Amino acid sequence: MQVLGISAFYHDSACCLLRDGKLVAAIEQEKLSRLKHDKSFPDLALRFCLDAGRTSIEAIDAIAYYERPDLKLERQLSMALQPEASESMRYAISQNLDPDRVEAEIRTVTGFEGPVLFFGHHLSHAASAFFFSPFDSAAILTCDGVGEWATTTFGYGDEAGINLMAEIEFPDSIGLLYSTLTSFLGFSVNDGESRVMGLAPYGRPTFVDALKHLYRAGRGLSFRLDRRYFDYLEGERMFSQSLTDHLGIPPRKREAAISQEYKDLARSLQIVLEEILLEKIRYLHDRTQSDSLCMAGGVALNCVANARIRRDGPFKRLFVQPAPGDSGGALGAAALAYSSMSKGQKIKTPLSDVYLGPSWNSEEIASLLEGSGATVADYRGREEALCREAAQRLSKGEAAGWFFGAAEFGPRALGNRSILADARRPDMRDHINSVVKKREAFRPFAPVVAESEASEIFEIDVSLPFMLETCQAHDPDSYPAITHVDGSARVQTVNAKQNPRLCRLLDHFKRETGVPILLNTSFNIKGEPIVCSPLDAIICFIRSNLDFVVLQDFLIERSGIPPHWMHICSTPLNCGAKAVSDDIYAMF
Numbered sequence: 001m002q003v004l005g006i007s008a009f010y011h012d013s014a015c016c017l018l019r020d021g022k023l024v025a026a027i028e029q030e031k032l033s034r035l036k037h038d039k040s041f042p043d044l045a046l047r048f049c050l051d052a053g054r055t056s057i058e059a060i061d062a063i064a065y066y067e068r069p070d071l072k073l074e075r076q077l078s079m080a081l082q083p084e085a086s087e088s089m090r091y092a093i094s095q096n097l098d099p100d101r102v103e104a105e106i107r108t109v110t111g112f113e114g115p116v117l118f119f120g121h122h123l124s125h126a127a128s129a130f131f132f133s134p135f136d137s138a139a140i141l142t143c144d145g146v147g148e149w150a151t152t153t154f155g156y157g158d159e160a161g162i163n164l165m166a167e168i169e170f171p172d173s174i175g176l177l178y179s180t181l182t183s184f185l186g187f188s189v190n191d192g193e194s195r196v197m198g199l200a201p202y203g204r205p206t207f208v209d210a211l212k213h214l215y216r217a218g219r220g221l222s223f224r225l226d227r228r229y230f231d232y233l234e235g236e237r238m239f240s241q242s243l244t245d246h247l248g249i250p251p252r253k254r255e256a257a258i259s260q261e262y263k264d265l266a267r268s269l270q271i272v273l274e275e276i277l278l279e280k281i282r283y284l285h286d287r288t289q290s291d292s293l294c295m296a297g298g299v300a301l302n303c304v305a306n307a308r309i310r311r312d313g314p315f316k317r318l319f320v321q322p323a324p325g326d327s328g329g330a331l332g333a334a335a336l337a338y339s340s341m342s343k344g345q346k347i348k349t350p351l352s353d354v355y356l357g358p359s360w361n362s363e364e365i366a367s368l369l370e371g372s373g374a375t376v377a378d379y380r381g382r383e384e385a386l387c388r389e390a391a392q393r394l395s396k397g398e399a400a401g402w403f404f405g406a407a408e409f410g411p412r413a414l415g416n417r418s419i420l421a422d423a424r425r426p427d428m429r430d431h432i433n434s435v436v437k438k439r440e441a442f443r444p445f446a447p448v449v450a451e452s453e454a455s456e457i458f459e460i461d462v463s464l465p466f467m468l469e470t471c472q473a474h475d476p477d478s479y480p481a482i483t484h485v486d487g488s489a490r491v492q493t494v495n496a497k498q499n500p501r502l503c504r505l506l507d508h509f510k511r512e513t514g515v516p517i518l519l520n521t522s523f524n525i526k527g528e529p530i531v532c533s534p535l536d537a538i539i540c541f542i543r544s545n546l547d548f549v550v551l552q553d554f555l556i557e558r559s560g561i562p563p564h565w566m567h568i569c570s571t572p573l574n575c576g577a578k579a580v581s582d583d584i585y586a587m588f
């Protein structure tokens, strides 16, 4: 049985292929279209999934969609009918009053004539976490801004399936509380939340009491926002003048300097979020009496809160879906469709890695590079030599683009589309920022460490393959490029089963330096999606100032770039990766 799962039309569209309960392929549309947070119908992602599965749309048994358009429209209409709703919001909603539009678009684009099944937004999140977890039974918490009506759900999963026992409904939303303050702090909603989290350790918890006036959260289900402080129901902006008056500071303007009070607000918000989530988690534990917890939804991207839940919460085991945001909803919807169509047959696809995206073999990359004029070192059949050479370069302070195998599904680069560097160097954060990432100086980079030796460097006793939790470094000063001001790091552990090439590189790096740890950040320029194809990687390599790039079995150093490639550097950055990509195709 083959099921395609789709999420689309809000942000981070994605598609996956599930065959007989096993995940065959998955990718976000943005990585193929090169448009960050692409929300359009994931036609390119769907085409990739069919190709990767060597199948066709005619051989698909069902298409599963991650949301109920009818319920979502019901909620949107209720918003539009509020007396205080803005004209612009009413207009936007009036442009899409057809709940059948999603199915019509699926059928028009794909030509699919079989069943199209719709599952609730939070049920899809819950399924994406539970069905792909290592647990036979578990409590499930989903938490985001909003789905159809639900903003947080409390559930339980076992061999009988998933039961969502209770929910918090819009407009009360833990996710929108965080997003509203993200907006107040001058960052984009649905994008800047991770920046707020990164800013928090620089602040003091001086706004905690003030923030607690914005909501009422008791034990159990209760969570109510005080609507005086929130304007998102009206549709013009997230927060009201009352919030500004209450906090006693003006909203920070985008790109303005981040003064101490905004850092304090970020810290206070992080504390408040963790307290709310811990309260809800304890309630869920009381209800389910389970030892295991699965989490998904955009709030589960908060690595610091996830770590706190593991450390201070009542559950013994935690699994956070590696793509907890809406792209991951495609996986959950597909799993639900498979489960219902196969009469409850158990899905057993615990995710040990997420290398589910497009890949290119060495011969394809060789033909891309052939005749390009680049000076290429060919390491085909010599992996040890390639890893030794790369490790030596990294140990001398060079920064690398690292492209290998299948692209990752989800928001993290986990060693196949990564920028790698020496985590021990005090200047490496500034170096990476100056040559490629250009992210805020307050945000540290993350490390990848050999799983077998992770506990020697970090306070860690579990594997963290998806880089979704932080932990403390034993000696943060030894790894200044990857530790935060509070000594924490957002760790990825890796073993040879998950990524043999990366483990080999770490092994060689340890031979050079004595430690099996590297800085690992996503291979992309600020504001652009993570690279997917070899051509994306080449473009990013040229436009950045990385010292060398490894494309599967080929190594190109900066001096090996032919002069005519530099044309790409003169293309304005703001025209977007796609335009550059179209422009450069003629050169290869």
Ligand SMILES: [Fe+2]
Pocket: 121, 125, 144, 145, 146, 147, 297, 298, 325, 326
């Ligand atoms: Fe969501």
